[in-house]
Amino acid sequence: MPEGKIIKALSGFYYVLTAENEVIQCRGRGVFRKNKVTPLVGDEVVFQAENDQEGYILEIGKRKNELVRPPxxxxxxxxxxxxxxxxxxxxxxxxxxxxxxxxxxxxxxxxxxxxxxxxxxxxxxxxxxxxxxxxxxxxxxxxxxxxxxxxxxxxxxxxxxxxxxxxxxxxxxxxxxxxxxxxxxxxxxxxxxxxxxxxxxxxxxxxxxxxxxxxxxTPGFSSLDFTDIEAEDLNYCFPDIEQKSENCKFRACLHIKEPKCAVKDAVEAGEIPQYRYDHYKQFLQEIKDRKPRY
Missing domain, CATH: 3.40.50.300 (P-loop containing nucleotide triphosphate hydrolases)
Structure with a gap:
């Protein structure tokens, strides 16, 4: 079966770029709808070509990441x-x-x-x-x-x-x-x-x-809220803070009130800009104030 990458999605059609640099217009199989899976631009897919211009997507490869918007x-x-x-x-x-x-x-x-x-x-x-x-x-x-x-x-x-x-x-x-x-x-x-x-x-x-x-x-991200990020994840999203946090006394240090915090020491020493740390604290508070999802 031929394989390719979806390079455009429009009005229920998926345009698949093949290894031969051809673009085949495909529809998704009904099973995707049934399983609530939507093919996305960027997906690696297996498809069946009805002819040299039209086909059906049969399989979607494992994704390494996906964004909601842009999809x-x-x-x-x-x-x-x-x-x-x-x-x-x-x-x-x-x-x-x-x-x-x-x-x-x-x-x-x-x-x-x-x-x-x-x-x-x-x-x-x-x-x-x-x-x-x-x-x-x-x-x-x-x-x-x-x-x-x-x-x-x-x-x-x-x-x-x-x-x-x-x-x-x-x-x-x-x-x-x-x-x-x-x-x-x-x-x-x-x-x-x-x-x-x-x-x-x-x-x-x-x-x-x-x-x-x-x-x-793309029109950019539809939401700039930290909906899926937990408080303990935020550290890893600031590489400069993550690097310094390896020397914090407590492994689960959130770098706010904990003693012997290497991140706060690095901010004091000017090794991490104050504004980066301020943004970290602001984002952490947003995550903590978020309404719980059930």
Missing amino acids: IANVDQAILVFSAVEPDFSPALLDRFLVLVEFNGIRPIICVTKLDLATSDERKTIEQYKEDYESAGYQVLLTSSETEDGVEQLIPLLESKISVFAGQSGVGKSSLLNVLRPDLSIKTDDISSHLGRGKHTTRHVELIHVGAGLVAD
Whole structure:
């Protein structure tokens, strides 16, 4: 039986990319509906071709991860796109995205856009954030879609991977993809100065070839709430905090009131930025305040 990867889902049809680089339009078998399984973009599937254009999906391979929105599976990395200005760079929102991506077992890459619009002081601030996040273990790219500076750094990172571009609305995700693949001409809307954010211009999830990789341009996460994350999980979603926590006196240390906490010592010593620790505490409180699910 032929195998392939779903690269687009639209109106009950699944478009499967084969090893021969052909795209076959498939429907899902009724058994998937019966078992409440929905094929997702990114799924590795076995299908039966009725002819060279149509077929049925018979099996869905084991997923290494899946996101609810965007509805996509087997994501290797998330390019978290944040602008330096318009809208202003938000480390609190970035840390929220980073936690969700880390929790889903997806490698994050931070990409700061619109550097051409930043003043010299704003640029210095961004450079400091870059240093902080690189010290925490993240890869940070500084780019401008307008001047195309730094965008070429993305091409080798996309090779042989499924990547999602995610981030706050209006930061220039589509503009970035248009530089990477000018033939796409993805629709972009100007930022509404009244709202201070862009309008959603991306409608459905589709994997597109960019360089030697596959990329999903998505409207981003439907929810930035920590619905599935438990208090003891949060530590692992902050690599800089997790690394220091190995030296805490108590193994289940939450780094709030516990004595001999290596994380609090690292914050005092300036080894972990205060704002990262503040966000950790804020997120932990959100998780603790969450209504229990039954």
